[in-house]
Amino acid sequence: MGKSINCPAVFRYQRDQAEACIKSDIRYSRGTSPEKMCQQLNDKFGAFCQTTFQPYQDFEKPHFVASDDPFVKTLLSVYEKQTGQAGATVISAGANYGRFFKNGVGYGPAFPDSLDTAHAIDESVSLAELEKSLAIYAEAIYELTK
Template identity: 30%
Template sequence: LTEDQDEPDYELITFKSGERYNMVPDHAEARVLVKENMTDVIQDFEYFLEQNHLQGDSTVDSGILVLTVEGKAVHGMDPSIGVNAGLYLLKFLASLNLDNNAQAFVAFSNRYLFNSDFGEKMGMKFHTDVMGDVTTNIGVITYDNENAGLFGINLRYPEGFEFEKAMDRFANEIQQYGFEVKLGKVQPPHYVDKNDPFVQKLVTAYRNQTNDMTEPYTIGGGTYARNLDKGVAFGAMFSDSEDLMHQKNEYITKKQLFNATSIYLEAIYSLCVEE
């Protein structure tokens, strides 16, 4: 018998990264069956971590190589300021001669998702001056060799973006690679003009209490504001606030709390009391 030259050197058993679609995952784990040269793979992985300024680890569990990468979690409305541990680990796995199914899964990530926070590789790049860019956060990634793989994508888009048309085109394109699109919850963008009298009362209250003349701006966050026709996110973020939204050690200082309370008091009075 002769050895099959097409037989893969590595088999991806499982892959797991992320828990929530609206967060950039800060941890990823891959379990890989290595048929030979495990030391070489570990050394290559360590070099990959160093070159990409990442933290990670490699261990052996019952003959299976376990690779982990640590990233930086941020809110999914701007994945460009985070470090997606899952996408980086898949980037490394692309360098291995994996089994066919895993190879297709890893290739999809590199073809459409890695280093593409604004939908560029998916053909969905779109920008408006008022509401900003389309963003694509890959919040959940799973794979196992007995079932299938999943990329959980949290796509946020401004007014004017043709969502259904973009989804149809992308779904048709990826069929050739054995993938399909399954839509979860779809919410249209919510926008209230900054010159609306209601918004201007909120802006005036903020400026009176802070002397900060900054113009109001839009964010990609899916806040409860969308439940009201003219609802807006009127939050307690200041120029000196550390943005830890949905992250570890999220906090507010006493000064920020008192400042926010003053702003809200004036805003409520202005909206509810006629002079």
């Protein structure tokens, strides 16, 4: 699933205390765990600092669906039929709605030659890409429910 991502988000330090705290948003790869990462950090930096894992309410384990899953194969097949281009799976570092379902995945719209404006101030899609996406979604729904 690629590299783990660590985004230090909160840093707390008070001059009169002997410790500081850094809280991080970590998106970690399949095959590791928060406990394993803490142990690796403590093995390397234990003389300087201690790392602890504190689960919180929104903690989520990595979500992964293999590209040979029948559901994913159907989605790729529809994409290929509708676009004439080879479909490919992509591993995302971000979270998406697919994680709410056992074999759920994020599914488009993103086309190879399109300008990616996702989450940008000017987030947009062309009408031609919107029409193409709707055709893909309609056929995907048909294929998955027939």
